[in-house]
Amino acid sequence: MTDHGAPQPVDRTLPTDEARDLLALARDIAQREIAPTAADEEDAGVFPRELFALLSEAGLLGLPYSVEYGGGDQPYEVYLQVLEELAAARLTVGLGVSVHTLSCHALAHFGTKQQRLEHLPRMLGGGLLGAYCLSEPASGSDAGSLRTRAVRDGADGDWVVEGTKAWITHGGIADFYTLMARTGGEGPRGISAFLVPGDAPGLSAAAPEKKMGMKGSPTAQVHFDGVRLGDDRRIGDEGQGFTIALAALDSGRLGIAACAIGVAQAALDAAAAYAGERRQFGRPIGDFQGLRFLLADMATQVEAGRALYLAAARLRDAGRPFSRQAAMAKLFCTDAAMKVTTDAVQVLGGYGYTADFPVERYMREAKVLQIVEGTNQIQRMVIGRHLLGPESR
Template sequence: MSWMLNEEQRLIQTTARDFATGVLAPQAAALDATGDPEILKSHLRQLAELGFMGLNIDEAYGGADVGTVSFSLAITELARACASTAVTVSVSNMVAEVIQAIGTEEQKSRYLPQLCAGEMYGGSFCLSEVGAGSDPAAMKTRAVKEGEDWVLNGSKVWISTAAIAGVFVVWAVTDPEAPKGKGISCFLVPANTPGVTVQAAEKKMGQKGSGTHEVLFTDCRLPADALMGAENQGFKIAVTELAGGRIGIASLALGVAGAALDYARDYIQERQQFGRPLADFQGLQWMLAEQYTEMEAARLLTLQAAMLKEAGQPFATQASMAKLMASEKGNQACYVALQLMGANGYMQDYPLERYARDIRVTSIYEGTSEIQKVIIARDLLQG
């Protein structure tokens, strides 16, 4: 397995880095402070023009088709400047990949070009419910067949960027008599469908520029062709796609933690105490060395998972390992970086407090760290 990036991957990485530095970084603090959707929309339009809203989507549908490794590199670079934009790009790419993987030709031709071109600002992944977060198979949302149509009722929570999404991928119980997890189907629901209500954005600790919403479905009548994939087989789809999404979140954590460590490293080289730069003190040097080493290990785990997925090999356990390592060690890295800056790290005049808030949720969404450990242990014990 080669760890050297090819020319296309380096180009994607450089393009993402330049965009993050030139466009995202100057507006990241304002987006965090105001949650202004127009700022985010502007970012997404420009990223669509660069091909970043369909990184792993076939060119026939308007995608860039550059693979999972390039996707991971891009998310990392975007997250170094703005985690709110990066998570929106990651989730929308995941939605597009679901449609490409199991959608009909008509579904793919209808939605993928709009997602890739930015005609829709993004898509939302509607799986979690109040009583079905880490246990999504316990969902209560129902879709009932009436003639040729489906009627959808229920609610989904913690849905990223729902207020500006153009389409929702929604999971619902279609056979309540089936064993748990066996009677769930997947539907494509346009955002303008009658009966769809997006509630006000939640008040969050971090990633405030990416709205998180409850979405209500009240007597939503869907045509037969809204069903995606086989009836009652939707839960397997969700589990598969969540594994891919974990590569995105691991990549995001790498970006935020990397930005935090770099900022703290530069700071302690300039800040003086006791007549010399803080960087001259061995204790602080060791703190940096430990954090950079752990994040490098997380980066390699993430690239391994991305390479396996791109090669069509089993990757779910590796994706869980990558997300566990990147999110947990990334949280630690941000807090160490903040500590290195002392009181200034705690002030909003510096970006460390935003990095620390933004990275916290990476060990929660797309499966908590505890769930990742369950997945990893299950694989180990089953041999």
């Protein structure tokens, strides 16, 4: 007898036994600790802070960073597959890990040795949670026009920060913020990067945004009202902040791509299982060719997206340029997630439109992935520039 709709195991190629063990650990945590309460907690808008403490204890919050500073020394290829597993169980968790990893990038890659030794171990394995502050109310895609300003004050070289950041994941609950602020003239070259403690005097957050999905993940404006930072909190050189931000986003886009495929895989599994159980006209609806073709297209999108983000990750791991491929992966995987989750709702029919099944939540969550860390229109611009050169040509 055919096992209609049974979720098929994902065929993963991992480079080491340690990597296979890490993925097995992530899958176990996802299935045992995350998935059972995901729907109820998302509906109630509950952020699972205790889960992030668990992931930190398990060594899953610093996988792509150096073991010297408390990381896991894992290739991005491995980290992204762990991320996919977490996002399949609950996007709030998967995306939260991706944002935390993004928030650590500036210090890990551009900080001094002393800065890394002082801060990274607690950021990677000490239970801390990070946020990334680039976007502002009037500068989203045009991040180079940001207005939050840091000015020097006093003989000791301290900085005083004034401004507001917008759409900040973990805004108001983060333990540290990687901040891009203007320290010089207009444009990208006047921006510098800073590491701001979450309890800094003058730092506050607005009420979380009311969103169509990911209700358990707080997204809020963050206000900097005279926040004073020592110069030892500046990351990299003055005016290097925009370069630091873009370098982080290239890697972060791969995290979003992996999260998107996690959501798409979860939707595909739910749709396939339903198609094997739901009977119409005397047989499972999965026996009808039209529905089988729909599921086949969904599965192909998921596999193609996974192959694309892993190919980009392998370029990154090899130290080769990967910006174009990261933009392609973010674009394709998030568009695929939107299509697959929408089709999953169609497979379930009227039941798919109800909260009794998870596919409507997957569809609502997939939408934001086409927007965050560079809209998909921006990704097309990035890809076009790589292909044809600057727009001015």
